Amino acid sequence: MYDIAIIGAGPAGASAAMFTAKAGKKTALVDDDKGITRRAWIENHYPLEGVTGTDLVERGLRQAARLGAQLVRGTVEQVERRTAGEPGFVLRLADGTTLEAGTLLLATGVNTELAKRMGVPTKPASEPRIKEVVEVDSQGRTPLEGVWAAGVVAGTSVHTIVTAGDGARVAINWLSQLAGQRYVQHDAIQKPEKQSV
């Protein structure tokens, strides 16, 4: 059983998976590679000097995997709660595989079909060229217990630096909720060891 299953491995989902996996949470990153980002040529993603959407997505997948996230290729078609009273969810993929997770993070971009099938409330979007988004509170929680959302599907501005940032923000909020205090994930440059003469 995974601690968290993140559905969608675009900038929002892969960024979230980097934080949850690096925090030691068993993370499944499930994706069917039908996102919009691969069509982009991006010159406004600080501090990158011009990158293709495909390169950005591929780098994100590699980094999430290097930090311990389990990449799962496939379309999540159905999500049910685990059997009577047990917390968590069962994800059913189009190829028949299933996986279980304690928490879900939806990062499905412009696709709200799965969220609607799960009964996650949606609302009309305010961003240009986006039809609808799921309802979330300021932390990234949807009204469904245990289901969070980040990126375009959660109503953010449709820009990679924003969706990647939102994925990280929501992952940190989930980790903070688990820890019962604000969570910080910092690494520092290791000072070279003093050479004894």
Ligand SMILES: Cc1cc2nc3c(=O)[nH]c(=O)nc-3n(C[C@H](O)[C@H](O)[C@H](O)COP(=O)(O)OP(=O)(O)OC[C@H]3O[C@@H](n4cnc5c(N)ncnc54)[C@H](O)[C@@H]3O)c2cc1C
């Ligand atoms: C032509 C074009 C040009 C753009 N140019 C720029 C630009 O210059 N600068 C900029 O900042 N942004 C640009 N963008 C926008 C940018 O690509 C998006 O804003 C963005 O980053 C979306 O991130 P996301 O992670 O929310 O969604 P996405 O990147 O769309 O990722 C969602 C992922 O979820 C997966 N998914 C959905 N449903 C399921 C399911 N049921 N099961 C499994 N997987 C699922 C999809 O396959 C996809 O991989 C552009 C977009 C387009 C289309």
